[in-house]
Amino acid sequence: MVVDVSAQPEQSELPPPVAPKRPRWHFVLWGLVVLPGILALGEAYRSPRLNFADYWSIVARVTTPEGGLRFGELWMLHNDHPSVLVSIVFWANARFFGGTNYGLGFACVGLAAIMLIAMISMLPKHLTGVRRIVVSAGISVLLFSSTATEYFGIGMSGMHWLLGIVPAVTALAFAHRGWTVPAMILAVLASLGHGAGFPVWIALALVAWLRKDAVWRQILPIVLGLVTFVIWMLPARPPGFAAPMLLGVDTYLGSGLAMLGQIWAGKALDLAFVGGALMVGLFTVLATGSVKDRRSDDAGWLGAALLTVLVAVMIGLSRGKYGAMDGLSPRYAMVALVCAAALLVLSVIRWPKLKVVPVVLVIALATYAVGNAQAGAVREKYPMQPFLAVAMLVDAKGQMARMQATPNVLPVLQSLRLYPFTDDFTLGCKAGPDGPELGDKVDLSKATALPLPKHGEGFTSGAVEVGPVVGDALISGWASINGNAADCVLIVDQNGEVVGGGAVGIPRGDIMQFTHATGRAGWIAVAKPGTKDGAVLVLSRGVVYKVAELPR
Template sequence: MNHLAPARPATADTLPRPAQARLWRRSGPVALWLFAVVPFGLALFTAVRAPKMHVLLDYWHVLAKITDDNGDLLFGQVFTYHLDQPFVLPSLMFWADAAWFGGDNRVLTILTVLLTAGIVACLYSMLPDSLSTTTKTVVVAGFSWLLFTSHAAELWLQGTNGISWIPAVFFCVLAIACAHRGRSWTAGISAALGCLSFGAALPIWFVLALIAWLRKDSRLRVLIPGVTGVLVVTAWFLTKPSGQHSLATSAFDPDGRLSVLAAALGGLWSADIAVVAVIAGGITIAALVYLAREASPRVSGWIALATYAILLAGMLALGRTTDQVPGGNVGLISRYAVIGALATSALLALAAINRPQWPLRELLIGTAAAALVTHAIGGAKAERVRHDYAPLSLAAIALRVDAPTVLDTLHIQRAAAPAARSLGAYPFNDTFTLGCGGPELGTHLSTPAPLPHGTEPGNTRGETSMPPAGDTVLSGWATIGGTRADCVLVVDQNNVVVGGGLIGLPSSAARTKTPAPEGMAWQAVAPAGTAIGGIIAVKAGTLYRLQPQE
């Protein structure tokens, strides 16, 4: 008796080649678009979960400068320089965030992510119609992974960094995309908005002139942006304040400056080893020069984008060069990862356009490998950024209770507090909390049980270094049932809550005799002139009094 074997279900591997091709045409682009959206989702997730508090000096310095104590905008101050550079649009965004959105850092981090998505969209618009839909999708997925890289974590964690830097880059890329399509007036308006955002836009006029020359536009279209660039840079140089800003140096250091330039361009390939980034930057420049040899109007925007990235790296090298940063090279700082992302995006586009004979499979594999590898490398940098920023959130409580010495330690402009209070900006609004699920400033607590000292056995113990008065950074650690406390409170001698702090910090944050278990450290603050009665750790509603170190 003959038995028929059961039919095998059809899969992509068992289909005939024409059928496989049809299957890829239907499902391949969808999968690639999903792949492209992943890094955007990761960055947006980080931005949404970012701290509510603005913890960086620049935000509070600018807010103090552009507002009076009633929170009213001092419009003339908006046009003054910040860090020796124009800062008009970011200043307005800082004020709008404080006045309209309760001073929520997350509003600006989300806006940063959306502006970066706008950069990706501008780059996509520059891809020629001669490329297949699949090739375009592969390339735009590469753009997305490069620009939403984990290296740039501080842009998604603190809106001050993002809004100080990304709007200028967005308007410059928009200007390049418009000029690439021959829309000179729109490009000029975008470039002007970029120059009102930050000094990162100052070279854009020369880049627009380059595009016009590569497109073989009229001589007038080449001269107008070039002359405008000369006038803009001259006006900036003659009006900028004298003196040096943070990380700047006037030392004659060609080797160091060249190292910063190359590291900025190759920073996606190293988290903290400068020499790797420098080598990667050198390779990136060489590859760009090689692929840009076949210049034509259809690649004018991509050559211009590469030029803009190199000019940005050069400006960084001229303006900021010091070894007093992680990795010993300014080019490795998280927020400057966008420079290398732009350069590598230009490289990817030029490879796809000028080398159409390269198989699509190799382009896909190479793009995916570069995207995933650089993102994985950046994980270490992102973790370091989170580690460094975590203790700075103590600024919210320090501002609320008014601890000037601690604010100076955290580099927060205390002069901005009256304006923030008048505007109802965080931490001066009803959304402020000590995070204990009940006790807040002014709450009278019942007498808490003492928590065993750090030298005692068991998994419920803790320790604190407690001075007699407030306005200093209090620190210690606590582990309750082997886990960290929910929060810490500072009470006066009548057990009234007068301050609070952060829990779950790195062990180095606890300045105690007994080393803190990792993740169990805390820092707290109380108002100036307050006699401190004790530090209270709270776990599941139970209060524990921490013992001072002996």
Template sequence: MTQTSTITLDADVPVGPEPPSRPWFGVAALWLFAAVPGGLALLSAVRAPRMHVLPDYWHVLEKVTDDGGHLLLGQVFTNHLDQPFVIPSVLFWVDAAWFGGDNRVLTVVTVLLVVGIVLALRSMLPFSPVTKAALTAGASWVLLSSHAAELWLQGTNGMSWVPAVFFSTVAIASAHRGRRWIAYTAALLGCLSFGAALPVWFVLGLVAWLRGDGRTRVVVPLAIGVVVVSAWWVTKPAGPQSLATSAFDPDGRLSVVGAAVGGLWSADNPTIAVIAGAVTLALLALLFGRTKARAGWVGLAGYSVALAVMLALGRTTSLVPGGNVGLVSRYVLVSALATVALLALAALNRPQWPHRYVVTSVAAVALATHAIGGVKADNVRRSYVPLNLAAVAFRVDAPKTLDALRIQRRAAPAAQALHAYPFSDSFTLGCHGPELGDHVDLAAAQPLPTTATGPTHGEIDTSTVTGDVIITGSAVIDGTPPDCVLVVDATKTVTGAGITSLPRTADQPPTTPDGVTWQAVASPNTTGATVLAVKNGTLYRLSQ
């Protein structure tokens, strides 16, 4: 008679039938499941705007580049936001010099680095093929979550944060496998990327101690960590950075820690995030264990907590969406790392769990957190769209508008020398016809009705239409937004333009539908301005 083989953990405690040794179908299905969030993130990265719209990019580019477009190596090693920024600074210059200042290059690199984080974490998994594939899928879904949309919407966010986390994760994974020199190299590269890597040296010492390594392997990274942090502290500029506060505020800082660790479980409600963070921290504490198998995962949990504490010490302002810095889109990586560590430690703590339990639990966490993040992703997209007006403002040299958008105008000469967008030949107003400097026939422009009825109407909401101010209005033609908006001066020359299909602004009437708003800017010397909407080559004159 055939007997069913069983797995036994303790002396006489049968757990269940032994799983098939090569469950290829299930593993393949889990790998396909793991690829989905990466594909979605990559699609978002490729479809992101070409224009760099965040001030950090232009500030760094202006700092590390002379007006001729040459890299100033000495400036590369200066701090940005009070922290080392060597590798991102070089990447910003490379993007401008080699790839025409294309934001999408950096967004794609960001996605690839996050995929690298997932693969580094996978290398620490000791499980059967099914469990390993399930936990890899879980890591992929939470790290490439919809919560993190701003990382692949603007490459500046990704390059400012992800390289340091990537190198730190590689360092932890290498230390987990006893490869200390690779771990030290990765940690050093992380520290050259951003301050988010500063705690990793102490994590490496923790991992070595948990593995039972010799005293030297424990003490060396701890000593390096003290030296690195001390060097950073004595060389950083005095004064608070953006969003920083010197207030005591223990309650506010604690709430940031909780929200950062539990950020995957809330889009904009800090209370839910704090509760989720507290539960996550409690479970991680319960699963702590000094074994080789758990060393890297405990280290990863410690690293995520260190990031949350650093975030709370440096940034506690409530002037962000959700009122808690821990809920900012790019910081969801803190919660993602903590969650991956929790899933792995739970699987290590209960190796007897049937595969269906592990797969179901991972899928539930993955899909639930991704669905919750949809609201945050939509809010991020809506908030960034109006900033694309910076491309036109650069081209028409509108300093007041660039200041309003917080863009470093002094980076313009370097960008022009490098032919970086929007100073490249690929720049266009999107009208499929008129461009800056062209003349248009105003007599051919049809007046657009101002009453918000019917499929065709529009108006100018800004009281004064002149050069170097952000002109706002709405327009819809045959039920759809116009292709573009032009600003024409008294000589019928195109001296400005704008962007369309924007969300309604706070200054517009509540009756204005979403998606029909436009904004435009013209050169400072524009007089007798006329605003035109263009649809399929037809001109429509807008009025106030």
């Protein structure tokens, strides 16, 4: 029997399956992943133009007077840490990007964003939908937490630590997927960036073991780690000094635990101890299960947690001699935040029934709020930088040293025309284009005497609290004009020549307790060396006021 195929009824073609549409509010949740990074960019934007502390000594060491790079100096240890990458970055910042602090801050935000992407890439495939987005947002809030404000507001500090931590975490992300070669390359970069990157070799070996990789992939990180340690031991070191206090095991333990627990404690040392101990306890519980079952999904996350715990051990042993309080330093914050992020993800993977949304919400909000104490301490340093700028311009080396800026950097700044040795530098007097600047003359006979304060009276008053008004000394006080802070502060000699200046808008909440003044009425100033019997002037809307010293 012959079947006529053409005579059979046509079968209707089924339309291809339509993928379920993602709810629009998913885009809102992804916006929460991006928002913390935007806030960090805002912090970098509001930070001072002038750099801080270690930046100056490194730039002075690695930069020639003509702006070239001293390659031999790259291999010098800085505070016992490798400084190859940070030296190159600081030199490039000075040579090509104006030597700005906020430039480094923006770069630190970019580095943290790279680490965020690397960590999100390690999330297991079975973590989908809202749970995946919420966990990603939680990681973002932790990495860009207010506790980490120093990394974005003081770019020098952030660059030091992130050049070790970010390559290390990214190396673990590559190893998590079995990409050994790029992981090794990034681990080398981490070891050249900062001492915080050293434990990555042990973490990489753990990741390879959990993944049941080939034996050589498990052994190679240990071998390279030993080589790194030997190379680190080679450079000569200055002689050490005895600890400034009597120490015990509890001191070292407390320093390490405080470093991990600071993100839950603000400035409360006891809470930091408890928070750090809880994090170590949770790490132990999670690590035991991961190692026992050799969970490959946990590999990169357990590696990141191990990395940070080992860094805490290093900090405890190396910095414990300065007391456990040193563990609360905000420069360690990112280590603790990465640890918290890794433990959060491991907990979500281990306990699928965990209520992810409320848990992440509580951790994110609590961490961001508690970080306010650390953020506030960092922001208090911002208004001080104009003082350092003037000290550099008038060659007040004593005050430069007090603010941890080596005078050796001055020839480099002058040669490269870096701020404050730029045409746009100003003392900020806002009196039109002809506001007084260094070297100008002010007619002292036209200056209005600023009244000394009387308890609870007047909106216009002020005083020099720390003097005398001489060269290369810290001069400070406060001034309120109609309840507002002054536009600028000047130091003039007896002839009325402007020989110094400084910073206004310094927080002084104590002044509000006895007068009608803003809480930002403080000022600090410095004059060029050799100045004697100078006078302090403040300007507000072009009006010059002479500030008297408090009676002694």
